[in-house]
Amino acid sequence: MDPWNVERRDEAMKSLLTLQQRLVPDVIETMKGRFRILRQMYDMQPVGRRTLAQVMDTTERILRGEVDFLKDQGLVAVDSSGMRLTPLGESLLDALGEVMGILDGRADLERELRRVLGLRAVRVVSGDVDENPEVKGDLGFTAARFLREVLRRGDVVAVTGGTTVAAVAARMPPVHPGNILVVPARGGVGERVEYQANTIAADLAERLRAEYLLFHVPDRLSEEAYRSLAGEPQIAEKLHLIRQASIVVHGIGQAIAMARRRRLPPEEIAVLEERGAVGEAFGYYFDQDGRIVYQQHTLGLGLGDISGMRAVIAVAGGRGKAGAIAAVAKAVAPHMLVTDEGAAREILARYKGCGDQGEGAKTAEIHEIS
Template identity: 30%
Template sequence: MSQVTAPQDGAAVLDAEEIEQISRAAWYYYNDGLTQNQIADMLGVSRIKVSRLLEKGRQSGLIELRINSPHQGSMALQEELIAAFGLADARVVPAAPVGTAGAARIGRAAASLLMQHLVPNDLLAIGWGDATSTTLRYMAPVFPQSNISLVSLTGGVSAYIGTTGLYGPQGFAHLIPTPLRVSSPELAEMLRLEPYVRHVLDMALTAKLAMIGVGSVARSATLVRYGYCTATEIELFTRRGAVGDILGYFYDRDGQILDLEVHRHVVAVTPQDMRQIPSVVAAAAGPEKVEAILGLLRGRLANILVTDEPTARDLLRRI
C-alpha cells in the first residue's frame, strides 16, 4: 500500500507543481496500478520523467510505502536476531493461529531455508530430534531430484528417518547404525572406533550445511520421550546448570558444554567438531525452548536460526 504525505522535516524542498505531479504519478502508479508509460501519456511527460517523479517522491518523504503482510514483523525480527547474535541468517514465522501445529510451521520454514542453501549433489548433515524429522518430511521429495544426500551427526537417527522415505536402497542417507546413547563409555568408544561408524562421523564433518534441533531440559524433552534420559537425570543436569542440549550434549546458559558423565555414553559428533561445518541451522520454538536457544546462540553452537515470532521477541528481550 502507498501513502502520499507532506514532506518530512529535513526532506528535499518541493515546489507546488512538483508536489502535484508526484502526487498524481504516485496515485496512478501505486493505487490504480497503471504502468509508467500510461502515466506518462496522462501527464504529458516522458516515461523517464515519471520514474524520476516517483523516485523523488520516495526520497523526499512525500511517498511512503507500507507492506501490509503478516510477515512484516517477522522479517524485521529476523534482522534483529541476526544483528543481536551475529547470525549468518534467520527465519522467523508469524505466531501460529489457534489450533495450528507450531512444529509443522517451523519444519516448513526450516525446509524452505535449507533448500535455498543446498545445491545439487550437496551433503546435508542432520542431528537428532523432532524438529529435524519434521523438516526432513517436507524436504523428502526434493532429495532424489537434486541428488542431495544425508549424513547423520548422531546415532539414533534411524528411529525416525524411516518415516521420511529417505532411508533405503536408494542410498540417500548415511546413518550411524547405533543408538544415540549406549550403556557404557567403553561401548561408546568402541562404537566410535568401528570403521563404518568412524567413516560416517568423518563424512558428517565434510558437509557445508547441518540441521539440528534444540533440546530443552523439560520433563517432556524428546530425550526423555525416546528413553535416552530419565526425568530424574534431566532434573540433575538442570541443577548442574544445563539449559538445553544438542546432539545429546548438555550446555549451560552461556553455551558451554558441561562436564557430565552422560556425554561419555553418546555416539555422535561433538559440538566442538561440529564447528568445522560452515553453516549450522537450529530449528526450535516455544516458551520451553527460549533458555535453550539463548544458550545455543550465546555459545555460537549454531549460526542460523529458525523460530517463530513470539520466541524471537522473547529472545531479544532477554539479551
C-alpha cells in the same frame, strides 16, 4: 539472490511495500488473503474445495473465485484428487512468505534476534508452536526452503532427530541438485522411530532423490560401549562419512525435558539442574550463557565437526523453548536460526540489553556424568 544477505533484501522489499501500501492498499489485503489460501493448500494438498473452505472458515463460493484466479495464473492445479500448488505456485509462496514477514513486523524481530544472538541470519514464522502445533509445519516449511537455497551438488547433509526436523524433511520441495548424501547426525536408536535421525534422513533423501546412510547405534552410550563401538571398522567408516557433512539441520531441546526423554537417572538430572542446564543439542547440555555443563557419550557429530561446515541450520520454536534456543544459539552459533514469534519475543524480553550479547560460542569445562 544471496540467501545470506537478508538485511539488504528485507530493507529493499520494505521500502517497496511501504510505497505500495500507500498507493494501492487494497492490493496488500488481497495479497494477504491469497497467501493464506496458497499456504493452507500447500499443507493439505491434494485437498478438496469444501474441506479447504471449512478449514479457512470461508464459503465455497468465495473460495471458488479465488481458486479460479490462482488457477488462471498457473499457480494451482485441479484434478480428480483435489487442488494442489504447481511448481510456480510453490515458488511464489516462498517469495510471499518473506513479504508477509515484513508486513506483519516479523522482519523487525528477525533483525533484533540477529543482533542479540550474534547470528548471521534469522527467520521468524508467525505464531507460537506451544499454542498451535500447526506452527511446527511453518517452521519446517521455512527451514526447508532455506536448505534448498544453500544446497549444492555433492553436499553431505546431516540431520538430527526430533519432530521439528521431521517437519523440515516432510516439507522439503523436490529438488535434485545431484550427488547428495543425507546422513543422521548421530545415533538415535531409542527414540520413536518416526522421529529418529535415521528415519528423517531417509525421508529427506527421498524428497531430494539422494542417497542416504543409516547409523543404527544408541543415542546414549556408556564410556565402555562408546569406545568399543567407535573402534568397530564399520562404525568408524560411517562416522567418517557423517563427519564429511557440509550442511547440518538440527533441532534444539530443553535440557531437562531431553534428559528425561533419554531416561537419565534422577540423580543425573539433579546434577544438570544444579549446573543450570537449559538447552541441549548434539548431546551437549548448555547453561543460559551457552557454556557446556555436560556432554554425554554419543557417536556422531560434535561441536568441533560443526564449526567448519558451510551451513548450520537450527530450527526450533515455542515460547517455552526460548531459553534453550538462546543458549544453544550462543554455543553453536548457527548460520541460520528458524524460530517462531512466541520464542522470538520471549528471547528478546529475556536477553535484550544484556552486556554479553552476540559473543557466539563460549568455552568452558565439559563435565561428563558417568
